Amino acid sequence: MEIEDGVVCNQSEEEILGLRRGPWTVEEDVTLMNYIAKHGEGRWNSLARSAGLRRTGKSCRLRWLNYLRPDVRRGNITLEEQLLILELHSRWGNRWSKIAQHLPGRTDNEIKNYWRTRVQKHAKQLKCDVNSKQFKDTMRHLWIPRLVERIQAATTTTAIPNNMNMSSDQVLVPPPENSSTAASSDSFGTQISPISSMTDYYNDPVNNHCNQDYDLVNQIHYVPDSLTSPYGYFHGGLDFQAMEQTPQWFGSGNTSDNLWNVEDIWFLQQQLNM
């Protein structure tokens, strides 16, 4: 409720202007996608008006960037992505858009949500602040190495069929025009996995790189999507059901939750109490 010049107003400015809020309808999505396909993106306020959408430019921009854009990835955050997020967050803090730039197809909103719902949950379990040195040390010395272990185990034991097809009910809004961006599955067996070098680095018992500032950001530029994550399979067309049966991608449940077990939490609490 807003008060203007002593007069109580129950309507927001947007409502007065006849602007809609809340969840987007299919019709609005289609309108926005068609308009952008014809005229391109940008100038969001005028775009919203020209397209006949009763939405703010901000709302259109957000809907496009976080949901409708053809290259938006949907689905669980992979182990590799979790690793990157942890590493990049330890470096840059809550610079979500900057972090998102290093995770192709992921939006800042998605990463932010992941951090808040998963990572902060673990901090809460450990009864420490997510920004505390204790929690950061915990991530660096236990969580990240554990992730690396799991990635390493996954890459050495699994082959994923490359004739996967995406079933329609697993994508909320099928990207209409990006089939041309599909990664070739031919590259799967022919490229060297940077993940293995990454895991070697972390697991190197001689040099103990866990304690050093490992330049993951620079390395990640050389990561072929089709090899290190399901990303390539998304773009090549995939079968989520098949992937769900492949534990290293989606795990047997929540991938991040699985990183912790009772012993870990007990151990950490002992450390934190020291």
Add this chain to the structure above:
DNA sequence: AAGATCCGCAACCGCTCCGAC
């Protein structure tokens, strides 16, 4: 079976930055 609670995520909000005028 039904209500309560939890959780994930889409969407919104407020603020800052930046370029055009």
Add this chain to the structure above:
DNA sequence: GGTCGGAGCGGTTGCGGATCT
């Protein structure tokens, strides 16, 4: 230099589905 509008960012909210009691 000041103002304005567009764009982008990080924080927050609220809805809906899942899970628990």
